[in-house]
Amino acid sequence: MDPDLKIAAFNNIPNQEYALFGSVLEAHLETLLHRLKGLCGQLPGNAEPFQDHYLIYSTKSPNIIPPVHVRAVRSIMSTFMPWRFQYYGSEISEASRMVTQRQIIDACCSVRLPKFLEDGLGFNMDYEYILKGFTFAKGRVRISVGRMMKTAHEVNMQVEAAEALSGSYLVEVATVVFGGSATNEENPEKEILQVAELLKPIVDLKRLDVKR
Amino acid sequence: MISWVVPYPTPEGKTHNQALDDLSKLLLAQGYEKDVPYCVECEMYVSLPEMMPVQKVFHVILDSDRPASCFLIPDKDQSISITAEKSMMGFLSKLSKIFKTSPGKTGNLEVRGQTFLYRDFCVRAGILSYGGVIKGVIVEAELRSCSILITAVELMKEFMSTFMPTPMDTVPSYISSKPNILGAMYSPLETIHQYYDIFASVRAGRSLVSR
Numbered sequence: 001m002d003p004d005l006k007i008a009a010f011n012n013i014p015n016q017e018y019a020l021f022g023s024v025l026e027a028h029l030e031t032l033l034h035r036l037k038g039l040c041g042q043l044p045g046n047a048e049p050f051q052d053h054y055l056i057y058s059t060k061s062p063n064i065i066p067p068v069h070v071r072a073v074r075s076i077m078s079t080f081m082p083w084r085f086q087y088y089g090s091e092i093s094e095a096s097r098m099v100t101q102r103q104i105i106d107a108c109c110s111v112r113l114p115k116f117l118e119d120g121l122g123f124n125m126d127y128e129y130i131l132k133g134f135t136f137a138k139g140r141v142r143i144s145v146g147r148m149m150k151t152a153h154e155v156n157m158q159v160e161a162a163e164a165l166s167g168s169y170l171v172e173v174a175t176v177v178f179g180g181s182a183t184n185e186e187n188p189e190k191e192i193l194q195v196a197e198l199l200k201p202i203v204d205l206k207r208l209d210v211k212r
Numbered sequence: 213m214i215s216w217v218v219p220y221p222t223p224e225g226k227t228h229n230q231a232l233d234d235l236s237k238l239l240l241a242q243g244y245e246k247d248v249p250y251c252v253e254c255e256m257y258v259s260l261p262e263m264m265p266v267q268k269v270f271h272v273i274l275d276s277d278r279p280a281s282c283f284l285i286p287d288k289d290q291s292i293s294i295t296a297e298k299s300m301m302g303f304l305s306k307l308s309k310i311f312k313t314s315p316g317k318t319g320n321l322e323v324r325g326q327t328f329l330y331r332d333f334c335v336r337a338g339i340l341s342y343g344g345v346i347k348g349v350i351v352e353a354e355l356r357s358c359s360i361l362i363t364a365v366e367l368m369k370e371f372m373s374t375f376m377p378t379p380m381d382t383v384p385s386y387i388s389s390k391p392n393i394l395g396a397m398y399s400p401l402e403t404i405h406q407y408y409d410i411f412a413s414v415r416a417g418r419s420l421v422s423r
Contacts, residue, residue, distance in 0.1 A: 061263055085300060121307075
């Protein structure tokens with residue numbers, strides 16, 4: 001076996017994200033969670049609480065147009081999990097599209113990721129927040145309901161969620177598939193829309209509109 | 213598993229390829245079995261001055277034995293190197309306007325060779341080339357049954373002395389310079405760092421013989 005082939009085999013990674021976004025007031029959270037529990041069943045991984053710390057970085061040099069934005073994410077609840085590096089490409093903007101489709105690069109990394117982004121690549125941290133909530137999975141579709149919280153730093157580098165930034169919860173319905181529609185027999189767009197339809201009266205999910 | 217990576221001295225009057233052949237024959241005679249080929253390659257990324265006021269340089273190392281990972285090592289502060297999933301390479305190609313790969317140099321640094329296996333012991337012997345020019349022979353000795361370096365230092369020395377032309381009485385310089393990794397769980401990044409040190413000295417034009 002040629003070692004080059006072995007390396008090449010790992011270059012094909014799902015990288016197209018199809019997503020819809022919405023929000024729900026805290027008062028209606030229970031109704032939404034109840035509906036999701038009913039839809040997604042009792043399998044492990046459903047209604048799983050999560051608390052993720054997001055650090056948003058961008059290139060600060062004025063010569064880099066447009067600036068590159070990336071984010072580093074880590075779970076606060078399970079500290080043995082690796083950090084995740086995330087980069088979103090620009091949205092494929094067609095007015096007729098029903099869901100957001102964009103490239104995503106998601107890579108697990110070792111713990112020194114933030115330091116590497118700052119000192120190794122020359123990125124600057126813009127802001128940080130904690131997303132606290134619940135995730136569900138329905139087939140390949142991942143549904144997360146979470147609330148943005150401010151971060152409170154403690155002495156020993158631990159981060160905790162402080163007060164909430166708003167009274168509503170973010171709802172995200174997304175799936176990540178291989179790029180190049182030729183290999184896609186299934187229709188990720190349809191799957192996302194089906195889930196959105198099932199949640200309709202409680203939350204109205206929309207495509208992310210960058211222009212707004 | 214723990215690994216030591218050292219240059220294998222080529223005897224005078226022989227080419228590097230002949231030295232590698234001799235080493236392979238010796239390993240096979242000792243009872244090792246030939247396993248898959250391997251390849252470790254290193255690419256340098258340099259930021260363009262008009263894009264970044266302070267120049268940033270980092271190196272990406274790929275190892276065919278760890279095909280789902282890539283290793284990113286900054287030029288200046290190597291303590292912040294990271295291991296990342298292979299998908300990170302897709303992001304690096306997005307930065308092509310900011311970082312150029314190995315400017316002014318032709319080709320990459322790479323080690324290509326063969327893996328030899330004997331129970332818990334694994335030896336990778338390969339040719340190091342820089343831009344297509346052969347620079348020397350590199351051996352990586354891997355002990356697969358141990359994860360804490362300090363417990364196996366003497367065993368590693370003895371293991372390496374079985375195929376090195378001179379007895380291995382010192383530890384590789386990277387390991388002796390980082391006493392804090394001795395008692396910790398050994399991570400593949402430490403192996404890659406040892407390769408990186410060798411690559412860095414080749415880039416700087418130093419000879420490979422010293423350990």
